[in-house]
Amino acid sequence: GNSVTQMEGPVTLSEEAFLTINCTYTATGYPSLFWYVQYPGEGLQLLLKATKADDKGSNKGFEATYRKETTSFHLEKGSVQVSDSAVYFCALFSGNTGKLIFGQGTTLQVKP
Amino acid sequence: NAGVTQTPKFQVLKTGQSMTLQCAQDMNHNSMYWYRQDPGMGLRLIYYSASEGTTDKGEVPNGYNVSRLNKREFSLRLESAAPSQTSVYFCASSEGGPTANQPQHFGDGTRLSIL
Numbered sequence: 001g002n003s004v005t006q007m008e009g010p011v012t013l014s015e016e017a018f019l020t021i022n023c024t025y026t027a028t029g030y031p032s033l034f035w036y037v038q039y040p041g042e043g044l045q046l047l048l049k050a051t052k053a054d055d056k057g058s059n060k061g062f063e064a065t066y067r068k069e070t071t072s073f074h075l076e077k078g079s080v081q082v083s084d085s086a087v088y089f090c091a092l093f094s095g096n097t098g099k100l101i102f103g104q105g106t107t108l109q110v111k112p
Numbered sequence: 113n114a115g116v117t118q119t120p121k122f123q124v125l126k127t128g129q130s131m132t133l134q135c136a137q138d139m140n141h142n143s144m145y146w147y148r149q150d151p152g153m154g155l156r157l158i159y160y161s162a163s164e165g166t167t168d169k170g171e172v173p174n175g176y177n178v179s180r181l182n183k184r185e186f187s188l189r190l191e192s193a194a195p196s197q198t199s200v201y202f203c204a205s206s207e208g209g210p211t212a213n214q215p216q217h218f219g220d221g222t223r224l225s226i227l
Contacts (some may be wrong), residue, residue, distance in 0.1 A: 100169075
């Protein structure tokens with residue numbers, strides 16, 4: 001079945017450091033891929049998405065590229081800020097099932 | 113913009129009690145969803161509704177019932193709460209049907225503890 005695996009957290013970085021959060025997936029067909037962010041005490045917000053192979057989603061300085069050959073959608077940011085501290089969820093949507101499948105989430109802590 | 117509104121934000125129940133979690137969206141979305149979020153497990157789909165008057169089971173429906181009261185509202189009911197249902201519950205909505213591959217918009221969650 002479809003599944004999403006994210007790197008274990010928490011990830012702790014200093015401000016202005018480079019961020020990578022790994023995400024790999026297993027799916028039949030051609031799923032769409034998403035990153036959601038959850039700030040403390042809030043619901044999930046869509047951060048970026050990619051709907052086909054080699055697409056790059058980007059938003060607020062974050063980027064992720066849909067790599068079909070490695071079944072990956074890693075999240076990157078060149079220079080993190082304290083305000084980026086949150087839980088990040090990778091997710092896939094399969095039109096075959098009509099379901100959004102989430103990874104377990106990765107907590108990011110950015111220290112000044 | 114209100115978006116997706118969930119009530120209550122926090123609730124403590126005793127085992128065996130019942131309660132209904134409320135969700136309303138003001139974006140005229142067709143589809144609505146209920147998830148639960150547990151540590152280390154991401155979000156798991158409990159039930160969803162592709163349109164007014166229809167509901168379908170998700171990944172973890174046991175112990176829950178839902179009602180799509182109208183296009184705006186989608187409630188989740190625990191008939192006899194169990195400690196295993198202690199979780200954070202999120203309601204979400206999306207434009208179009210579940211297969212339309214459109215982003216889901218989430219509420220702020222209901223933190224439910226069952227003693």
